[in-house]
Amino acid sequence: MDFRFTEEIESLRSIVRKFIREEVEPYAMEIEENDKIPEHIIEKSKELGLFGLSIPEEYGGLGLDMVGKCGVFEELGKTHNGYTTLIGAHNGIGTVGIVELGNEYQKQKYLPKMASGEWIGAYALTEPSAGSNAANLKTTAVRKGDKYIINGSKHFITNAIDAHVFTVMAVTDPSKGPKGITSFIVEKDFPGFIIGNVEKKMGLRGSHSAELFFENLEVPVENVLGEEGEGYVNALKILANGRAGLAARNLGSAEKLLELSLEYTSEREQFGKPIIEIQAVQHMLAEMSIQIETLRSLVYRVAWMTDQKMRIVKEAAIAKYYGSEVYNKVADLAVQIHGGMGYVQDYPIERYYRDARITKIYEGTSEIQKNIIASELKRQLNRNKVHS
Amino acid sequence: MNIYVLLKRTFDTEERITISGGRINEDGAEFIINPYDEYAVEEAIQVRDEHGGEVTVVTVGGEDAEKQLRTALAMGADKAVLINIEDDLDVTDQYTTAKIIATYLGDKEPDLILAGNVAIDNGTGQVGPRVADLLGIPYITTITDLKIDGDKVTVVKDVEGDEETIETTLPLLVTAQQGLNEPRYPSLPGIMKAKKKPLDELELDDLDLDEDDVEAKTKTIEVFLPPAKSAGKVLEGELDDQVKELVSLLHNEAKVI
Ligand SMILES: Cc1cc2nc3c(=O)[nH]c(=O)nc-3n(C[C@H](O)[C@H](O)[C@H](O)COP(=O)(O)OP(=O)(O)OC[C@H]3O[C@@H](n4cnc5c(N)ncnc54)[C@H](O)[C@@H]3O)c2cc1C
Numbered sequence: 001m002d003f004r005f006t007e008e009i010e011s012l013r014s015i016v017r018k019f020i021r022e023e024v025e026p027y028a029m030e031i032e033e034n035d036k037i038p039e040h041i042i043e044k045s046k047e048l049g050l051f052g053l054s055i056p057e058e059y060g061g062l063g064l065d066m067v068g069k070c071g072v073f074e075e076l077g078k079t080h081n082g083y084t085t086l087i088g089a090h091n092g093i094g095t096v097g098i099v100e101l102g103n104e105y106q107k108q109k110y111l112p113k114m115a116s117g118e119w120i121g122a123y124a125l126t127e128p129s130a131g132s133n134a135a136n137l138k139t140t141a142v143r144k145g146d147k148y149i150i151n152g153s154k155h156f157i158t159n160a161i162d163a164h165v166f167t168v169m170a171v172t173d174p175s176k177g178p179k180g181i182t183s184f185i186v187e188k189d190f191p192g193f194i195i196g197n198v199e200k201k202m203g204l205r206g207s208h209s210a211e212l213f214f215e216n217l218e219v220p221v222e223n224v225l226g227e228e229g230e231g232y233v234n235a236l237k238i239l240a241n242g243r244a245g246l247a248a249r250n251l252g253s254a255e256k257l258l259e260l261s262l263e264y265t266s267e268r269e270q271f272g273k274p275i276i277e278i279q280a281v282q283h284m285l286a287e288m289s290i291q292i293e294t295l296r297s298l299v300y301r302v303a304w305m306t307d308q309k310m311r312i313v314k315e316a317a318i319a320k321y322y323g324s325e326v327y328n329k330v331a332d333l334a335v336q337i338h339g340g341m342g343y344v345q346d347y348p349i350e351r352y353y354r355d356a357r358i359t360k361i362y363e364g365t366s367e368i369q370k371n372i373i374a375s376e377l378k379r380q381l382n383r384n385k386v387h388s
Numbered sequence: 389m390n391i392y393v394l395l396k397r398t399f400d401t402e403e404r405i406t407i408s409g410g411r412i413n414e415d416g417a418e419f420i421i422n423p424y425d426e427y428a429v430e431e432a433i434q435v436r437d438e439h440g441g442e443v444t445v446v447t448v449g450g451e452d453a454e455k456q457l458r459t460a461l462a463m464g465a466d467k468a469v470l471i472n473i474e475d476d477l478d479v480t481d482q483y484t485t486a487k488i489i490a491t492y493l494g495d496k497e498p499d500l501i502l503a504g505n506v507a508i509d510n511g512t513g514q515v516g517p518r519v520a521d522l523l524g525i526p527y528i529t530t531i532t533d534l535k536i537d538g539d540k541v542t543v544v545k546d547v548e549g550d551e552e553t554i555e556t557t558l559p560l561l562v563t564a565q566q567g568l569n570e571p572r573y574p575s576l577p578g579i580m581k582a583k584k585k586p587l588d589e590l591e592l593d594d595l596d597l598d599e600d601d602v603e604a605k606t607k608t609i610e611v612f613l614p615p616a617k618s619a620g621k622v623l624e625g626e627l628d629d630q631v632k633e634l635v636s637l638l639h640n641e642a643k644v645i
């Protein structure tokens with residue numbers, strides 16, 4: 001067993017750490033204020049290569065394995081989560097579909113431009129009637145000659161405003177239920193593609209989620225991603241792949257909160273001494289550290305299992321669930337430790353507290369993760385019965 | 389063009405320096421490319437991109453310096469050379485380093501050598517000029533601009549805040565001052581590619597050098613931290629009186645006027 005990153009991944013992490021510290025973190029307050037990530041940050045992120053984390057080297061990306069990707073995501077979690085989400089959603093659900101399921105033509109056409117960041121990726125599954133019950137899609141796709149005609153709508157789609165390429169799930173055969181769903185690669189310039197309202201959110205400012213409307217949207221047949229009828233399985237595969245990555249981002253954010261809390265408690269004096277000398281405060285710091293270290297073990301074990309091509313359905317769901325629990329608990333403790341300063345916007349703490357909340361909801365709610373974990377447990381039980 | 393960059397691994401500027409057993413404590417410290425050498429690497433890459441050729445980064449040090457060499461390769465340098473003295477030498481100084489580098493470069497026919505103006509750790513600013521002297525080529529320190537046209541080189545040199553423009557010819561050694569350029573971040577794909585670029589490791593033997601040939605010319609008597617800063621003094625009272633008191637303090641206590 002070896003718990004160290006390779007030298008290469010260490011180098012990547014230290015460059016990303018430096019980049020975040022020098023080029024992103026100084027603008028965190030500005031992102032929050034303007035609800036916009038400054039163009040120079042996005043341009044420099046492209047130059048650095050941050051948009052190609054999960055794209056294979058032959059298509060211009062870094063081709064990182066899951067351990068490497070999580071290693072970088074952890075560093076990205078240590079700054080404004082709106083920025084983290086832009087990069088994270090692109091490298092996760094925004095590109096993974098094409099990387100894992102795309103054919104050679106699709107990879108050649110889309111991946112190089114997505115690796116450079118020229119084309120940003122998004123993932124469009126959720127609809128007003130299909131949230132946790134993702135199979136209940138109402139958007140339809142009907143084949144006409146060498147095109148599919150798509151009608152319907154999506155909502156809450158992250159990166160919708162900035163993205164060029166969308167992985168869209170739609171119903172091709174309503175009689176087949178989940179087996180009648182197909183995934184498509186849709187470009188924003190295709191006729192009939194309309195971006196609707198941008199949601200006003202509790203947090204994640206700078207990252208924009210919006211409605212999409214498809215009015216006789218024309219998609220060429222060569223843009224079917226994977227096989228017709230496998231869209232639901234594809235959608236779940238893409239989400240499953242993202243879970244370890246999201247947990248790694250949460251790990252980074254929790255670490256940042258502990259770092260800020262350590263700094264604050266060693267400077268803030270009450271009762272004639274720095275509050276870090278007070279045992280009740282020390283216990284809060286210790287609690288944060290316990291949560292962070294257990295999450296770290298989990299994240300990298302799941303990442304490693306992914307790279308070994310092991311079955312990770314249960315472990316990835318646990319990581320997604322636990323990562324968001326830890327982030328929320330640590331954020332709550334960080335607010336507590338900062339006292340009144342944890343509640344006002346002069347300090348970044350309340351921002352992390354708000355941004356943490358979405359992680360229990362998107363990419364599968366905590367309840368849905370528990371459903372997945374339980375169904376895997378039942379599956380294992382049945383298999384053991386068969387074998388005994 | 390045959391371009392060499394002299395590069396040193398140094399403490400991160402954000403590290404707090406502590407001393408134990410008469411030496412600077414390196415445990416757990418972060419290390420970086422000496423920031424002035426980073427300007428040198430950047431300039432070398434720009435010169436190569438404009439005029440062609442090859443950039444080789446050279447360092448004298450131990451195994452640990454490989455990381456900084458890889459970073460320079462990731463920025464865009466073509467080759468790296470680590471002259472590993474870990475096992476051979478305990479005590480070194482600027483003479484040692486310069487002698488080793490000059491010996492290595494002796495048969496390489498460099499057109500342009502770039503170094504940092506100073507290393508932020510020992511801050512002597514000697515290695516660059518010493519190497520040039522040993523090789524018998526001209527050198528210019530603290531440069532803020534470099535233009536090459538054929539054999540002719542035009543350099544702007546920082547002279548304590550003023551500028552001096554100098555014309556000279558290749559081969560040449562220059563040392564980089566802040567302001568020469570803005571060093572790029574090594575790109576992430578660059579880091580992945582750096583692994584495949586050549587990094588040669590040499591020892592004194594490979595350069596036909598003995599320990600005696602490069603023995604340090606200086607001796608370190610003591611290593612100590614600067615005295616802790618005492619709290620400042622805040623003057624109070626009428627403004628006129630404050631001014632008088634300030635002048636008298638500067639004159640009698642601080643003895644600066
Ligand atoms: C900021 C933001 C960004 C998003 N980005 C994207 C994106 O890029 N692409 C995309 O496709 N979607 C995106 N989403 C949608 C997100 O994935 C859904 O909001 C999420 O899956 C929950 O669906 P819902 O909102 O419809 O809630 P519902 O499914 O209505 O759930 C409501 C509550 O009921 C619970 N519940 C529902 N069913 C069950 C069950 N069977 N067992 C137990 N509990 C259950 C849920 O856990 C939850 O607590 C985003 C959402 C937000 C807010």
Ligand SMILES: Cc1cc2nc3c(=O)[nH]c(=O)nc-3n(C[C@H](O)[C@H](O)[C@H](O)COP(=O)(O)OP(=O)(O)OC[C@H]3O[C@@H](n4cnc5c(N)ncnc54)[C@H](O)[C@@H]3O)c2cc1C
Binds near residue numbers: 270278281
């Ligand atoms: C929105 C808002 C409205 C407010 N309104 C008012 C108001 O109207 N009037 C008013 O007077 N004040 C008001 N306050 C101030 C509020 O009462 C203080 O913020 C609160 O008492 C905590 O003090 P502090 O922020 O200085 O935190 P600190 O006292 O610095 O506490 C920081 C952390 O250390 C812990 N801690 C400190 N000392 C000990 C100890 N001895 N043992 C164990 N733990 C300790 C605290 O529990 C906390 O977790 C308001 C604050 C806010 C944010």
